[in-house]
Amino acid sequence: MRVVIAEDLALLRDGLVRLLTAHGCTVVEAVDNGPMLVNALVRHRPDVSVIDVRLPPGFTDEGLRAALEARRRVPGLPVLILSQYVEQLYARELLSDRSGGVGYLLKDRVGDVGRFVDAVRQVAAGGTAMDPEVLTLMAEGMSNLAIAARFQVTDKAIGKHTNNIFAKLGLPPSDDHNRRVMAVLAYLQAAPAPPK
Template identity: 55%
Template sequence: MRIVIAEDLLLLREGLQRVLSELDCTVVAAVEDADQLLAALDRERPDLAIVDIRLPPAYRDEGLRAAIEARRRRPGMPILILSQYIEQAYVRELLADAGGGIGYLLKDRVSDVAEFLAALHTVAAGGTVLDPEVVSGLLSRLGRAEVRKVLTPREHQVLGSMARGLSNSAIAAELVITERAVNKYINRIFSKLGLPPADDANRRVLAVLRYLDAGGGRG
């Protein structure tokens, strides 16, 4: 897998390169700001970009803006965002084009090599991965959301697992149910959320968007 990294902290940037090389990934560019990121993506056409949300010069959301611009230039460009903090508004904005190939992880997840590698492959394959802590925060908000009147507690669990990027088989293992049962729950979720028949991967992303809309901005 060919990867571009955008991270302003030298030690973290070099650390990511070492971890990725041990995972048999090739870092084709490692840059420190948004302009360099866009140039590297245009030049290298990598399989995946790993991007810090906050990059120079203002350290606000330059990385996010560059990621969105990269996906405008190359629709579906796989982007894995790393952040020091849980910033749910950024998650919603990242998923807005419903194209898949998006991940949002807290930086300390990198220390769990197996989890990090799984996230890389999921995003590179066009899937969606959300940090478990982000999902947990959304679940707590969903307790007071209107969507709770629509979905059963088990359907909430399945949708939360989908938001974390788990496959149907992984959801079945986590919830100790059959994969056939998972398929039924997912189809019910699609139906209750008013998602019309379409590409399954796209509908999963749209379901996560509804999930975020239900939980976001409610205190």
């Protein structure tokens, strides 16, 4: 699997290169800013890219904007976005594009190597990898308002995020089924079994 990495922190960038290489990936390029990322993605057309949301020069959403630009040039380019904070709305446009694999994970998920590598492979295969926190809290019975309070974002932001989850899980509005319950069931079925 050919991978492009975009991360401005040298230690994390090198760590990602080593981690993915150790799991059978070929890192074709590792960059530290948005403009270089667009060029690398278009030139290499990797099987998947792992991209920090905030890259130089502005440290706002350059990584995401670079990924979107590259996907405009190469439709369906698989992209896994990493973020330091719970900022699901950053990835709204990316997640609304249903062509090619997409993912959005918090950076601390990289610490769970198995799950991180699985997410990279899932996105490379055309699937979706979403940070499980919102679904976990939904499974605990929390409302959008309570989840929003936990993450210190608006309930509207969580509502948009849950709608993206519904769309990615293929759960259209229905009078016959509760999409929230169906999403939680899908999450529970996909969750790995606890260690014995």
